[in-house]
Amino acid sequence: MRYGMLIDLSKCIGCAACVMACKVENGTLTGVYWCNVYTKEIGKYPRVKKRTMPSACMHCTNAPCVKACPTGASYHTEEGLVLVDYDKCIGCRVCLNACPYNARHYNFTDQRKNPYYEGMEMTPFEKVKNKNHPIGKAGKCILCKDRLNDGKKPACVQTCPTQCRIFGDLDEPNSEVSIAIRNNGAKPLYAHLGTKPSVYYIGSI
């Protein structure tokens, strides 16, 4: 089994619901976005377009971050997820440089000193979720592994108003995601790097 995702960029409207869903689910630190949406303009007036692209950890099979990690803190699960073992992470940040997708984040600041509401104390929500983000460790998208254990889809997939993400088992050729990847000729980002991501895209950026 290898969990993976297909993102149809022709359906992405750049609303960042996935960004907020990730924030809610994971309670990441202020300014940290495991899931993000980037926008750009192409063309010149009046032949111009806005383009958007959601991006997060690609959960690469051949993950540069896992290879670069000096302590073995970064590892693959049996389902293909790339995770970080905080007990082993020494905060060297080599993985941040190794990742070509800019998907890794470093927990610099104690949330108590930089809470969501500037100048206030942490909200009860932060207090509950903050324990998942120890200072001095590298963090990243965990593909909502707890939700997967509960039989749910990752929060970003679940919430998308245009349902532009399909999630499933890439090793199962008849899964919805595998079929959609095949039928649409979907490609991963920077395929030429040989990282073998588990996230595929349809459409141009």
Add this chain to the structure above:
Amino acid sequence: MQITRRNFLKGMGAVSAAGALGMALNFPGVNTFASAQEAGVTEKKELKGFCLMCKHSGCCNIVTVENGVVVNVEGDPDYVTNQGTLCARGKSTIMNRYNPYRVKAPMKRTNPEKGLVVDPGWVEISWDEALDTVATKMREVYDNDPREFIYFPGFAMSEFTMYGLGRGNRLPRIVGSPNDSSTKGQFCCIHYGVNMILANTPTATADYRFCKYLLAIGRGGGVNGSYAQGESRGLIYALENGMRLVCVDPHCSTEASLGEWVPILPGSDLPFILALLHVILYELDKYDKDFVRDRTNAPYLIGSDGDYARGASNKPQIWDLAEHKAKDFDDPTLINPAMQGEYQLKEEKVKPAFMLFKESLKDYTPEWASEKCTVPAAAIRQIASDFVASAQIGNTIVVDGHTFPYRPAAAITSRGVTNHLDGDIADVSSKLLNVLIGNIYVPGGLHGTKLGDNLITDPDGVVTPSGEATPCTSFTYPPEHFDLLEFMPHRHSSNTVACQVMIEPEKWNMEIKPKVLMVAGGNPILVNGSPKQGEKAVCSVPFVVSFSYHYDEIAQLSDVILAENCMLENGTFMDYMGNECSLTTGEPGFPGKHVARLYRNAVPAIHNTREANETIIEILDRMGLISKLNESINKAAMCGPRPFSSIPLADKYKLDLNKRYTYEEMWDRTLKTIYGEEYGLDYMKKHGHIRTYNLSDKESYSSYYNNTVRHQLYLQTQKRSGDFLLPKIKETGLDGEEYFGMSWDDLAKHYLPVPEYIETNLHNAPEEYDLYAITIRLHMSFFRLGSLDQNPWVLDWNNRYNPFYNSICVNPIVAEAHAFKEGDIIVAESQFGKTQGKVHITETMHPRAIAIPGALGRYVKSLGEKTSRQTCFNALLNGSLGYCNPIHGGLETTARVKVYKA
């Protein structure tokens, strides 16, 4: 006066110590949150509810509460609209519960001096004191002259002002005041045209399941708002299904990027639309001639007075070319109605309405329009040609075994078109574009939001206009409405006018003065074309009470604040009337089953706040008016079998006039009356929603029920309204320019039966204001709802990753002319105000326009420093008469500006 005292919700008497913290300094201090134990929850719980982080409110959610802390909100997969999805706003609502700028307990001001920068000297008070104070003041007005009670509701309170206790503004009605004025409506006067031509409300949109060509003029089709309840999904479906999307807009939005962008100068939609009509009639001569002949009033003969020429039967006449004589419009022997020519009827010469309609458009060539709207003449011709060609005139389609005309093209408009001084004419004209291709209420075409059987045939055989387009038949002078309803009988909202008149009611010879103002879910200062005017108006009222979630501008100017729950803490109901952007999503059966009554299971409140409906009931009880309330509910319950309807409570559920009921009990009895004994409150608590009705796909189309009524191509009801009103207004002797911001002759141009171009103040600004400023919608910032401008997630992400957020957007041509570099702080200054912000240089803007995106900017610092410094579009506008549309009251929401470095 008798005030009823009760030990109301004893448990709520424990006042939060955090309530007033820091507010004496007019700035919130470090917040202390109530602990989970205090909130009385010690376990993990999932609560079904619905979202109201935008005005549409059609998404159901599930909230996870763990030891009193809300740890998750996500879409309810059991509801057909959002199918488990939620937008960014709906997700971010968790932070609203923990917003430190909330009002955490009832408050009263101790400083009698009022102003946006004056410290109110807030003191926390008990609910008893707050409610007694409000009830006493309101009872004084009730006993003296109830018209002096003014009620300002807004979108944030639509749960109760529009759909619940206050349906039809029940509260002011019970008190006996005609003076309710929605603070949000003046930015969104989108109803008049659809009320008139389609007899529907609140708006009209395309049938995305079948539409193949969508001309979106000044409006989004669902994606720009990133609505999760099927509207974004519907537009994406349509595009995948081969629909061409043409967006006519000064800004290349997300939607325009998905389709084709046609840049247009702001506020020039009217000439563009008139030119489309001209091309169709004079150059292409291609439109649905059968529909125009048989399903519109176009063949009706018009006399010299501009009204229908009537026969002995008093019915409108049609000239039958077969027998060379006039016949009743519904004469079964009528064979060949004349559409052109001039005929003699009794002593007068008459013409078919179609002739007058067509003649009115003669001069509006694409070249003429292009000079005004900047869209090239060739592009106008191409759009008109594509629009008509895509309509497949003559084609039919079978839906559920029923054969309909198939017209897979539609032109849709919204506030980008309507909210101009000529917006009424432009919007109605856009509807006539649709009438010409015969796409009204048929698959692929234009529809009203309200599905099903809507069309009522009037005695003239024409659709009876609904709501705001109902012809005027009464006039009172001196006026008793502060919003000058007497002068604007079709107004949706003229709240800024109300503010102007409240300051000096004697100028309009009003015999009443405002005594008590209640504001609920609105903000007459911020959501106002002239914030200073709003401030002055509110300060002119001796007693002001607001339902407030946070310390915003209206809270700042209030005498008493009734502390309000956040959305998740509000256990309440919603009558969801249906999607406004995409009635169909491509999913079979969607339209007929997505409309529902919704219920929210409340998360226990963490502060000493309350649900507003219950608070209003409590105030009415203390005023001694509970029997009037109950009587009102008995006659017209919370809702009826269809959206926007109401029915009397069934006898066995009628309220005892002398007994106090809760808001939930009133809804319980309403739902049982409509759906039966088992569908009351308990059902709603468990399931979260109940479908309003189940319509099959064919039943969703109004033409399934009525395919004989004629729609207006000749705007006879509008003319009729003006014929009644205008002489009455002139009889007052008031000077139009001085009292209404325009001459009475100019006002008359808005009551013509045919479209006509008018030159407005917008285009007559002094030359130095060389640019046109607009606001544009951002996914996480619009409607001024949901406190999104304080939400730390929304602020942080947008400030980091969304270059349009909190900015002034200009085309590179503008940037070069002023030597602006990306990120420079610049000023946008209109004739009426200015704002400043960081410049964002983008090819997505029309080179003669600038945009200030989102609903941002504040006039108080009590919502945080960052929030108060945001760029504020509304500061550029003028809310006075003369800058409000004289028909629907909508503000001119484009401003002429100049820009320069700060």
